[in-house]
Every structure is written in structure tokens, then in C-alpha cells.
Amino acid sequence: MAITISPKSLRFSRKGAASRAMLWWGGAAVLAVATITGVQLLAQIEGDRGIAPLANSQDIQVNGISVDVTAKTGAQARIDGWKLAEKEAWKKLGGPDMPVESIDAMVTSVVIGQEQVGPKRYIATLGVIFDKAKAGQYVGAGAGSGPRSAPLLLIPVLDSGGVRQVFEVRGPWQRAWAEFQAAASPVDYVRPTGSGGESLILTAGQTSRRSRLWWRTVLGQFDASDVVMPVARLERQWPGGPIKGTFTARYGPDNKFLGGFTMDAASEQDLPRMLEQAVTRVDGLYRDALATGELRPDPSINAGGEALDRAFAELREKLMPKGEAPVVVPTPIPVIRTEDVSGAPVETVTVQFATPDAAAVDAALAAVRGVPGVQGAATVSLAIGGTSVMRVTVSGGGERLTGALRGQGWKVSGGGTSLRISR
Structure with missing residues (x-):
């Protein structure tokens, strides 16, 4: 796309001409940056990069079996090559020693990748598919208990x-x-x-x-x-x-x-x-x-707030100086107000709070949990010496939580479902 600037549009004062020229070139630069950025973002997710995996069917398939067989005729060499591929595929699965006829009875089909049939020779790359109902008792997930x-x-x-x-x-x-x-x-x-x-x-x-x-x-x-x-x-x-x-x-x-x-x-x-x-x-x-029981899901991935609180408590004990009495910070007494919160909507609010030491974590949790309408409060990110984060479920949302914390003497910034509190 070409952009043409007429000389007549610049017949103003020097200040006006410079401003108008800067406006034109600034707009063109913004358009170019937006175009390049959009192309880069699309390039991160577009392109030929995905490979669809084989479906986990009820059959057991073995690919990449190479055979090279000679016989009296090409047709006989082909049959012998398929039987050899079935035997090699069974061995590749780790199946027990069995006659070729027994292995052939469990085969549902033979997949031909590449093949060359000569007068007395057969060269091919084959895949063998076994019926899982029959072969599963010997190999795979169905083998054993x-x-x-x-x-x-x-x-x-x-x-x-x-x-x-x-x-x-x-x-x-x-x-x-x-x-x-x-x-x-x-x-x-x-x-x-x-x-x-x-x-x-x-x-x-x-x-x-x-x-x-x-x-x-x-x-x-x-x-x-x-x-x-x-x-x-x-x-x-x-x-x-x-x-x-x-x-x-x-x-x-x-x-x-x-x-x-x-x-x-x-x-x-x-x-x-x-x-x-x-x-x-x-x-x-x-x-x-x-x-051996080692490949088990990590229970901490789906742990609830109580499990995270226990883990954070253990971390605080390890970070506390040994041999010294911990500094006791008086826990603020929450102001309990008799107000009806039964009909208020329940919202989840994220609260950030400064945690210079372990006692500050306990003080912030006690203050938030003492607010009327709070159904649960748990730390989701702990940073001793920095800023920690807790997730609070409260009836009435962030406005009710903000008013109650300010009544306890906390400084509250932000709004909606994201707050920051400090002393």
C-alpha cells in the first residue's frame, strides 16, 4: 500500500507543518508495528507443527518390520514374508515362544508399507496388527495382573x-x-x-x-x-x-x-x-x-487449601532462625459486626499482602478470616521477605472485604476481585 502526501497539505506554518508530518509518519509507524506484531503472534501458533498420534484402539500394532525372503515363486515368497513379519512382530512385543500358526491366528491384518515382488524374491516393510482380545493375555496391558x-x-x-x-x-x-x-x-x-x-x-x-x-x-x-x-x-x-x-x-x-x-x-x-x-x-x-509403585500421581497437584497451608507452615518453621525466640506480633482482633450476609453473592477475591516474616503471614490470614462472610482464605503463593498472595471466598465480594479490613486498620488498594493490603 502506497501513502501519498500532497504538497498542498503542508502549506502552513513551520510548526503546523512539522506537527502534521509527525502525525502522518507516527501513524504509519504504528500501523507497521501493529502489522509486524500481529504476524509474529500468529506465527507462534500457526504452521505445520502438529503430528496426530495413533489412536489407542483395541488392537496392538507393530510397524517397521523389514523382510527379505526367497522362495520358488513370488507369491510363495510373499506369504513366507508375511509369516516372518508376524513372527518378528510377536518377538518385538515380547511375547512367549509360540508356533507360527498360533501367532497367525491372533493377527487381524498386515499393513504394507513398501514391497517389491520378484519372480522368486519378496522385499517389504510391513506392519502387523494383533487382536488385543487374543494377544492381550500374553503381551501389553492385559498380560499378567x-x-x-x-x-x-x-x-x-x-x-x-x-x-x-x-x-x-x-x-x-x-x-x-x-x-x-x-x-x-x-x-x-x-x-x-x-x-x-x-x-x-x-x-x-x-x-x-x-x-x-x-x-x-x-x-x-x-x-x-x-x-x-x-x-x-x-x-x-x-x-x-x-x-x-x-x-x-x-x-x-x-x-x-x-x-x-x-x-x-x-x-x-x-x-x-x-x-x-x-x-x-x-x-x-x-x-x-x-x-514398583513409583509412577504415582503427585498428591500435591490436586491438594486443597488445607494441604497448602500445612506445607507453608512447615516452610515457615524451616525459615525461622534456630535457637532464637520468634518475634511475637500481636494478632489484630477482628471486628465482628452483626450483619446479615446470607443473601449476598459469593465471590473469589485475590489478596496480595506484604510478608516480611512468618508472623506477618499469620496476622494477615487471621485478619481476613475474621471478616464476616468469609467462607475460606488460603495462601496460594508464599514469599517471605516479599509479597504473598491468598485466595479468599467471601459473601458480598471485594467491597465487603475492603470495608471490613479498613475497619481493622488495614490499608486497602485495588478493587473488584483483586486487592492489596498493608499496615
Whole structure:
């Protein structure tokens, strides 16, 4: 778009001409900045970055079985190749030794990826699908009497070339987990596609967060109880050369380490094969943790206000100087007013308050809880020496809470559902 400024529009005084010119160029600059900013914001969520995972069907599918078989005819070589693929797929699932005929009876279909049929030779890459009702008693979640996990959010982190990423681009580690047949595992993986706003929420930086309130919000969006974070670190010796992979299995808001291992790929073409095997081994680490009772949802994620208060109380005891008597600050006596709050609407108000020491936390909580109509008050963020935050459920909303606290001698700023109090 071209912008034309007529010379006639500038035939005024020097002051007026300068002001008008500044107005034109300022408007053009604002328009350009707004356009660039809008494009950048859209670029963060648009693009070809999501990989839809395989559906967790009632069947057990094994992909990537390579066969090379010779026989008297091409048709016979093809049949022998399929039977060999079924046997290799069964072995890959960790099934017990069985005749080929018994394995074939549990197969529902054979998926052809690539195949070449010659006069006496058959070369193909195949996938084998087993009926879970028949094969589940030998392999997968149905084998034995082991437990099944709660829904666990899967965040696959790829560390390659000094950059850590999850869903920002289509990565090979994300693809390997998307193609993993999770129905064969007792671990209930919740696998996001990584498209749209998911790439902004589920990042490599998210794995280092410790806030239970933040994790509760994220997990609630995916109906998950906890989180698992398999990490793959790829080190390329030279472009197109061997690749060393270091894989670790982590879980929980505290990014707890469960186990790890290393694998090697001969080249970039061999990388998908290595990552596919790595996914299976990482899943084995999570299976072992589930069997030993270590892979359990963190109870602090869904803990209520009372549990958080107990945790903050323990933190205050640890922060108090040992060997010295604590400074006793007189707790203000709340002014109880006889007023009817039964018909007032109930609102949730966020209150910020300065906490130079542990006693200030108790004083603020006592003052707020003493206000008529307060149904609950709990700290959601504690910062000794800074500003803490509490969430208050009160009949009548922030206006009633503001008036009552000012009557107790507190200074109250802000309004609505967000207040700040101080002495």
C-alpha cells in the first residue's frame, strides 16, 4: 500500500507543518508495528507443527518390520514374508515362544508399507496388527495382573544442536512417540498433537516449573493426573555421520529422574530406527516404575487449601532462625459486626499482602478470616521477605472485604476481585 502526501497539505506554518508530518509518519509507524506484531503472534501458533498420534484402539500394532525372503515363486515368497513379519512382530512385543500358526491366528491384518515382488524374491516393510482380545493375555496391558497407570500427560523433549524443543517444529522424537502403539502399554499416555496453542503451553521450559497451581491448570486441560517427560539428546559427530542418542525418563512436576540409556545411529537414515527402539525402552522404564509403585500421581497437584497451608507452615518453621525466640506480633482482633450476609453473592477475591516474616503471614490470614462472610482464605503463593498472595471466598465480594479490613486498620488498594493490603 502506497501513502501519498500532497504538497498542498503542508502549506502552513513551520510548526503546523512539522506537527502534521509527525502525525502522518507516527501513524504509519504504528500501523507497521501493529502489522509486524500481529504476524509474529500468529506465527507462534500457526504452521505445520502438529503430528496426530495413533489412536489407542483395541488392537496392538507393530510397524517397521523389514523382510527379505526367497522362495520358488513370488507369491510363495510373499506369504513366507508375511509369516516372518508376524513372527518378528510377536518377538518385538515380547511375547512367549509360540508356533507360527498360533501367532497367525491372533493377527487381524498386515499393513504394507513398501514391497517389491520378484519372480522368486519378496522385499517389504510391513506392519502387523494383533487382536488385543487374543494377544492381550500374553503381551501389553492385559498380560499378567499388573496395575494400569492413571492418565499421564506426555511431553517429549528433544535436545539437538543446543536447542531444546517439544512441539515448536515437527521433530523426529515427537514423531516417534506419535507413532508408538500405546495400547500395548499399561501406562496410560495422554499424547497431545502439538498443534495450535498447545505449542505455546507445552514447551521445554514447562518441564522445569515447580508450581503445583500451574501444573494443575495445564493437566486439567488434558484430563491428566500427572506428567511424564521423556528426554532425547542427539549429538551428531559430523553432518550426515553417526548420531549418539542419550535418553532419560522423567516424570512429575519435580522432573524426577527414573532411568536412562544411550544408543547409536549410523546416519540420518538410521535415526528413525534408533528413536523407535528408544521409545520402546523408555516405555519399559515407565512400566518398571509403575510396577514398583513409583509412577504415582503427585498428591500435591490436586491438594486443597488445607494441604497448602500445612506445607507453608512447615516452610515457615524451616525459615525461622534456630535457637532464637520468634518475634511475637500481636494478632489484630477482628471486628465482628452483626450483619446479615446470607443473601449476598459469593465471590473469589485475590489478596496480595506484604510478608516480611512468618508472623506477618499469620496476622494477615487471621485478619481476613475474621471478616464476616468469609467462607475460606488460603495462601496460594508464599514469599517471605516479599509479597504473598491468598485466595479468599467471601459473601458480598471485594467491597465487603475492603470495608471490613479498613475497619481493622488495614490499608486497602485495588478493587473488584483483586486487592492489596498493608499496615
